[in-house]
Amino acid sequence: MRLSFAIRSTRTRVAGFMVILFMAAFGVSGLATWLALTAPVEESTQARLLRESSQVTGLYSAHPRSEAVRLIATREKRPTGYNFLITDPAGRRLDGDLPERAYPDGMVTFKWTGAPVGVGDDDDVRMRVLTVRMPDGVRISLGEDLERSRQLQVSFLRTFILTSGAALFIALAVGLSYVTRILRRIELIAATADAVSAGEIGLRAPVRPPERRDDIDHLAIAMNGMLDEIERLLVSVRQVSDDVAHDLRTPLAHLRQRVEVALAGLPDIDAYRQALNGAVEKIDDVLATFEALLRIGQLEAGANLATFQPVDIAEVARAVAEAFRPSAEDAGHELSVVSPRPEIIQAERSLITQMIANFVENALIHTPKGTTIELRVERIGPVVRLIVDDDGPGVSPAERAQIFRRFYRVDRSRTTPGSGLGLSLAAAVAHAHGADIRAEDASPGLRIVVDFPAPAA
């Protein structure tokens, strides 16, 4: 309800705004055109009249009277000529089509009611008449019909008002229907958001096909992206609580059994001490799992992202290998690093260290004696790639896709130590760094590939 009211009021506001805007624009442009059109016309008619008058009087002075009158009459009877009147000193008409009367000297505007001879088409005639008295008493009057320019102005005004009215109407109609369409689409997006808030988390706002997309579609796409992210986070939170419930219950049950056995009575103080030590170990296991889960959760929720700094991942790989090499050698594994150049990525160093350490430990724990583990760091186009290879028994293609999942354990390693969280923590670290992580076949053995975005050169 509130939404459709908002649309109505938005539409009203847009319409009002458009009308005001159009009126202002037309008013300003009309006034400007009017001024531009009338002022120069007024000025130039007077100037032309004066110029013509001086030509005509010049003509008169240069010729004998009868010759001059004939010349002037010929001149003014051309289509571009003026109305005129030439009278002798007694005031009689010598030639001309202006109504006969005694025009005062200089420029005067006259108005006739009823069409006078030879002037204008209408009943009312307004004329500007310029009269010059020659030295011999002859008067030459030139007249210009003012109604013609007035009619021009009136017809301009009429056309102007008609066209601007039509333009306003068309603009309002088109604009309002456009605004209505846009508002309807916004209403749809808002309705989607409401429905998602109400619990339909899978719902998304409609988006038009790529070639027809506009700003509203971008808004919808952005909102859909946000909803995807929220849904992903929700699922991940739910997943964490499921994992916690499922995988912490077993070690806690074991702990409880140990304590109960101890409470039931043990033969001597050493046995009690042993039972308590065992209990503390179990608790530490639970805490370690808990810690790893929390950290994965934090990483997936996008925490810690602000502390990224340039890190040479090749150097980190060497440091991790150096740390693990003695124990790897003792366990009969070979551990080598191939990293010809420093490769800088934006990262949190301690997380990258832990990620690589988890890969190495995973390989150390799950491969038999004599296995070679190789770390490789190289730049391949737009990515800095970390590769962890082992030539152990490998992982079947079906299981390869699963090894980054929480608590997932490849069948044959159910009995080896480990929480089943090492690789999923590594994957969470990779994802928090915008890196792509995958498991491949190293034929033989398992290859883990992590592609970090390389910093812009």
Place this chain on the structure above:
Amino acid sequence: MRVLVVEDDAETATYVARGLKEQGHGVEVAGDGRDGLFLALDQTFDVIVMDRMTPGMDGLSVVKSLRAGGVVTPVLFLTALGGVGDRVEGLEAGADDYLVKPFSFSELNARVNALGRRAPMREQTSSVLKLGALELNRLQRSARVGDKSLDLKPKEFQLLEYLMQNADRVVTRTMLLEHVWDFHFDPKTTIVETHISRIRAKLEACGPGAPTIHTVRGAGYMLDAT
């Protein structure tokens, strides 16, 4: 040593205070951040054990105020938050070390001892560390026992250096992981154990007179002259 414990959880405070007293330290306990700050400003302590989330005034602010007030007493943060950013934030505020709850008392004790000794050690600018017949030249990164030179890998040298700086004190596995390898997590593999046993073998090869690295059950390692 005199230790100030700022902790609002009474059970943890009692546990820590009793343990430290058994180790022969003088202990004061404050139940909230403000009291802790007043005590720390009023009296002199060798180490402050500070819970990060205390009522009244949180641990970060207390440490910042202390440092702003010119108190340089080493501070060990206790926290239930284990995130990477949290550790960095704590150290940036002026804390010297960081311990995530729940912790074992031996871990806390080892760190308190290391912190308490830290100030004088910092002043020891000498480039040569000596313990019994063992001599570490920190500039040349070389070591020898008596007149026999000891061939150490870089990490082995760092590890031995750290043990010598904390000679006669227990150093935990986690402390070694943090200081020698900069690892802020717990590897499942026996990194520390392997390195220790290699150094031990090298020390023993030098014959009698070399210091011994003892394993302290359930706590860590200790280097002493005998």
